[in-house]
Amino acid sequence: MLFTAIPDIASKARRTITIAIAAALGAGVVVAVQQTASAAEATLGAAAAQSGRYFGAAIAAGRLGDSTYVNILNREFNSVTAENEMKWDATEPQRGNFNYNNANRIVNHAIGQGKSIRGHALLWHQQMPGWAQGLSGSDLRNAAINHVTQVATYFRGKIHSWDVVNEAFADGGGGGRRDSSLQRTGNDWIEAAFRAARAADPGAKLCYNDYNTDGINAKSTGIYNMVRDFKARGVPIDCVGFQSHLTNSAPSDYQANLQRFADLGVDVQITELDISGSNQANAYAAVTRACLNVARCNGITVWGIRDSDSWRTGQNPLLFDASGNKKAAYTSVLNTLNSVTPNPSPTPTPTPTPTPTVTPTPGPGGPCRVAYTLNAWNTGLTSSITITNTGSSAINGWSLVFGLPSGQTITSGWNATYSPSSGQVTARNVSYNGSIPAGGSVDIGFQANHTGNTSAPSSFTLNGNTCSRA
Numbered sequence: 001m002l003f004t005a006i007p008d009i010a011s012k013a014r015r016t017i018t019i020a021i022a023a024a025l026g027a028g029v030v031v032a033v034q035q036t037a038s039a040a041e042a043t044l045g046a047a048a049a050q051s052g053r054y055f056g057a058a059i060a061a062g063r064l065g066d067s068t069y070v071n072i073l074n075r076e077f078n079s080v081t082a083e084n085e086m087k088w089d090a091t092e093p094q095r096g097n098f099n100y101n102n103a104n105r106i107v108n109h110a111i112g113q114g115k116s117i118r119g120h121a122l123l124w125h126q127q128m129p130g131w132a133q134g135l136s137g138s139d140l141r142n143a144a145i146n147h148v149t150q151v152a153t154y155f156r157g158k159i160h161s162w163d164v165v166n167e168a169f170a171d172g173g174g175g176g177r178r179d180s181s182l183q184r185t186g187n188d189w190i191e192a193a194f195r196a197a198r199a200a201d202p203g204a205k206l207c208y209n210d211y212n213t214d215g216i217n218a219k220s221t222g223i224y225n226m227v228r229d230f231k232a233r234g235v236p237i238d239c240v241g242f243q244s245h246l247t248n249s250a251p252s253d254y255q256a257n258l259q260r261f262a263d264l265g266v267d268v269q270i271t272e273l274d275i276s277g278s279n280q281a282n283a284y285a286a287v288t289r290a291c292l293n294v295a296r297c298n299g300i301t302v303w304g305i306r307d308s309d310s311w312r313t314g315q316n317p318l319l320f321d322a323s324g325n326k327k328a329a330y331t332s333v334l335n336t337l338n339s340v341t342p343n344p345s346p347t348p349t350p351t352p353t354p355t356p357t358v359t360p361t362p363g364p365g366g367p368c369r370v371a372y373t374l375n376a377w378n379t380g381l382t383s384s385i386t387i388t389n390t391g392s393s394a395i396n397g398w399s400l401v402f403g404l405p406s407g408q409t410i411t412s413g414w415n416a417t418y419s420p421s422s423g424q425v426t427a428r429n430v431s432y433n434g435s436i437p438a439g440g441s442v443d444i445g446f447q448a449n450h451t452g453n454t455s456a457p458s459s460f461t462l463n464g465n466t467c468s469r470a
């Protein structure tokens with residue numbers, strides 16, 4: 001069983017099909033034909049996983065009792081976002097009193113179904129609780145940073161990517177920040193939030209998320225300049241989310257815009273995709289294609305499941321109609337995802353020429369270092385692993401072998417493929433993280449079931465070299 005990056009799994013990129021033909025040629029003669037078929041995955045999640053990407057949906061806790069909705073969710077998507085349940089007003093309705101009931105309904109459903117989770121959103125000028133709307137200055141700043149710390153700590157290890165700050169840039173030509181009470185606490189509020197989030201959940205990718213940033217324009221350029229500045233100054237940012245609430249088409253420079261952010265050294269994610277208008281199916285295909293064409297585009301989330309679930313009432317911008325039927329836009333997305341050259345199974349880790357007599361020469365401090373964090377609950381656990389190349393040259397293509405303690409079984413993972421699911425496990429790179437520069441690191445992780453033993457793996461080797469533990 002192969003576990004691909006971010007759930008749904010078991011998608012073999014290529015399958016060998018044995019077709020037995022009971023020939024009419026002669027009684028009892030059976031001819032076995034070996035045939036290799038190209039992958040054509042049947043669901044969005046499995047199709048995206050062929051290239052190590054996720055395909056997610058925003059979901060609402062209040063709809064988890066709707067069987068049509070839940071059937072589509074369970075079948076099609078391998079990542080979920082809480083549409084409203086992780087926002088500030090939902091999670092901290094009174095100052096210092098946190099309520100995660102509805103968020104946990106989503107988290108528990110996702111974990112139970114082997115789906116990964118995008119966190120949305122720690123700080124946003126909208127959907128702030130009433131008490132926070134009444135604050136300003138250092139009182140608001142302290143409350144905001146405390147909120148980031150508390151919520152990111154609470155969900156630590158369960159979120160693959162967090163929208164740390166949402167919609168902080170202004171529309172229009174200036175490319176500057178939006179005026180808000182948060183902005184008036186000082187221009188450094190965004191970096192303070194990212195630093196607090198990193199300290200609280202070091203395993204999550206930290207994203208800045210916004211809308212009307214889907215092409216190269218003044219607003220997206222303002223964000224681009226902020227990300228470049230953050231990278232230059234070591235402010236912890238890992239990804240930029242492009243909401244992509246579109247009408248009829250994506251801007252012609254949509255892919256180029258994603259790529260210019262990726263070139264800054266951050267991942268990009270399509271975070272709230274919905275598209276209205278008569279050109280919908282083509283536009284969905286174009287957005288999907290753009291993500292596939294950008295190596296650092298990790299995945300796509302659509303903002304709802306059926307048209308009747310959409311916040312854009314009456315615009316029918318989603319992939320399923322109100323009855324739960326697949327629309328033409330669904331088919332165009334699925335076909336586009338399936339058109340990629342699948343990440344073969346196993347992942348194309350270049351097989352090193354066997355040189356058994358040559359001992360690998362570790363760089364200063366050894367070839368690799370692994371930091372491992374584990375967050376366990378009664379029957380499950382989430383593990384985050386940071387692999388650091390401590391050698392003096394880049395690693396191109398990697399596999400990390402570790403022994404999973406007995407009773408632990410991997411159910412899903414991100415940023416690597418995991419095979420087999422128990423015992424001696426090999427995690428292999430996916431398309432976008434195969435190269436680790438000297439001194440660089442990659443973050444991977446998985447969710448597993450356990451039967452009581454929640455200890456950490458006993459040893460890690462990277463491409464055959466034993467790694468030190470951080």
Ligand code: XIL
Nearest residue numbers: 083084120121166211243272310311
């Ligand atoms: C929307 C939800 O879909 C609605 O249910 C809610 O009433 C308002 O917020 N950008 C975002 C999302 O980042 O959080 C918004 O979600 C849509 C726009």
